[in-house]
Amino acid sequence: MKQPPRARARRRWGHRRRRAFAVAATMALGAAVLTACSGSGSGKTELVWYINPDAGGQDKVAQNCSTDQYTITTQVLPQDAGQQRIQLARRLAAQDSGIDLMSIDPPYTSELANAGYLAPLPQSFQDTLKQQSFAGATASATWKGQLVAAPFWSNTQVLWYRKSFVQKAGLDMSKPVTWDQIIKAAGDNGGTVAVQANKYEGYVVWINALIAGAGGTIASDTQAGVNAKIDVNSPAGDKAASIVHDLASSSAAPPDLSVSNEGTAAATFGSSSGAFMVNWTFIWTNYDDAQPEVKKDLGYAMYPETVPGKTARPPYGGINIGVSSYSNHVSEAMQAAECITKPDNQGVNAELTGNMPASSAGYDYAPLKKIYPPAVMALFQKSLENAAPRTVTPYWSDISGSLQSTWHPPSSVSSGTPAKSSSFIQDVLHGRSLL
Numbered sequence: 001m002k003q004p005p006r007a008r009a010r011r012r013w014g015h016r017r018r019r020a021f022a023v024a025a026t027m028a029l030g031a032a033v034l035t036a037c038s039g040s041g042s043g044k045t046e047l048v049w050y051i052n053p054d055a056g057g058q059d060k061v062a063q064n065c066s067t068d069q070y071t072i073t074t075q076v077l078p079q080d081a082g083q084q085r086i087q088l089a090r091r092l093a094a095q096d097s098g099i100d101l102m103s104i105d106p107p108y109t110s111e112l113a114n115a116g117y118l119a120p121l122p123q124s125f126q127d128t129l130k131q132q133s134f135a136g137a138t139a140s141a142t143w144k145g146q147l148v149a150a151p152f153w154s155n156t157q158v159l160w161y162r163k164s165f166v167q168k169a170g171l172d173m174s175k176p177v178t179w180d181q182i183i184k185a186a187g188d189n190g191g192t193v194a195v196q197a198n199k200y201e202g203y204v205v206w207i208n209a210l211i212a213g214a215g216g217t218i219a220s221d222t223q224a225g226v227n228a229k230i231d232v233n234s235p236a237g238d239k240a241a242s243i244v245h246d247l248a249s250s251s252a253a254p255p256d257l258s259v260s261n262e263g264t265a266a267a268t269f270g271s272s273s274g275a276f277m278v279n280w281t282f283i284w285t286n287y288d289d290a291q292p293e294v295k296k297d298l299g300y301a302m303y304p305e306t307v308p309g310k311t312a313r314p315p316y317g318g319i320n321i322g323v324s325s326y327s328n329h330v331s332e333a334m335q336a337a338e339c340i341t342k343p344d345n346q347g348v349n350a351e352l353t354g355n356m357p358a359s360s361a362g363y364d365y366a367p368l369k370k371i372y373p374p375a376v377m378a379l380f381q382k383s384l385e386n387a388a389p390r391t392v393t394p395y396w397s398d399i400s401g402s403l404q405s406t407w408h409p410p411s412s413v414s415s416g417t418p419a420k421s422s423s424f425i426q427d428v429l430h431g432r433s434l435l
Contacts, residue, residue: 191275212388213306
């Protein structure tokens with residue numbers, strides 16, 4: 001599709017703001033580009049893996065995958081996914097050879113690939129990943145028909161509930177439940193529905209799941225770049241907005257709804273008002289030591305349906321492993337990526353962090369079966385099969401930021417929000433508005 005001159009000029013980096021960002025990064029870092037050590041006294045190559053913060057899983061896998069030819073060391077990225085993206089983008093824009101491997105949040109994978117920052121995966125490696133990975137995992141790592149990064153772990157959200165509360169409320173959790181049902185049950189019985197609704201990526205994860213659960217998408221035809229079709233203003237978007245509005249205006253809304261994240265939601269759920277919560281797989285072990293009474297009362301079910309009778313589309317999260325195209329050791333880094341993403345190493349990471357494997361074979365890792373009952377493991381995998389990744393586009397950061405700006409706080413969401421957000425997203429993509 002032909003683009004206006006201003007849009008074509010932006011396409012090299014994706015946005016005027018991002019071009020300036022890249023130039024500034026190059027100026028700041030160009031004189032001091034880090035290089036991976038090729039010998040630290042042992043004569044072995046050092047591969048540097050930039051990882052997201054965790055409980056030691058990636059460090060353990062780095063040890064497992066170090067060889068006689070190279071040692072894998074780790075550098076920790078910021079906690080916030082958006083800040084992880086910024087740090088990686090700055091360094092890669094400066095052609096920093098000090099990054100060999102990187103842990104990439106799925107919605108930013110296509111952006112880095114589209115900019116030429118990721119070394120191509122060999123076809124044999126792609127074939128292996130396609131065979132072993134969940135469908136949502138490969139979708140999140142695919143751009144222009146090619147796998148551009150290697151799925152490492154795949155996370156999903158389920159509906160966690162307090163068994164004592166649903167018994168009091170008379171809700172049958174053996175059957176699918178809807179958002180409307182749990183909001184009403186919590187509101188009528190003095191409970192809360194804990195979600196992630198701060199002004200950050202986690203809130204957009206919820207919005208995306210609500211829209212996908214109603215059969216919609218946030219955007220389509222994403223290979224058209226800034227001219228992608230924005231689909232938020234739709235019946236699916238309307239239903240998503242009504243659910244956010246209903247929770248925000250209900251007594252089931254936690255007092256900290258507008259600043260809630262994964263951790264605060266877990267705290268709310270563990271309080272005396274805890275009833276329902278949507279959150280990631282780490283919740284299963286979250287209360288083991290600190291609140292064993294909550295763990296004893298912990299129930300789990302498929303993510304709530306947006307529309308009664310329509311299969312829920314839970315959030316998809318995780319980490320993809322990318323190899324920097326500016327690494328001085330691309331061949332070795334690619335070998336390391338193949339080792340890191342082997343099912344057994346996915347299992348090692350899951351055992352230590354609670355971030356579950358990107359492959360069904362990873363779930364066969366024996367120690368996981370001692371931590372997670374078969375029903376929980378089966379629920380996680382079923383959820384991953386139904387999960388809806390966020391829109392795969394190099395412009396995801398702009399789309400996400402626009403949604404955050406127009407859907408936050410949750411108490412402001414109304415029937416007019418989908419149309420407002422759709423218009424704003426298009427204005428941001430075409431340079432008519434700034435975030």
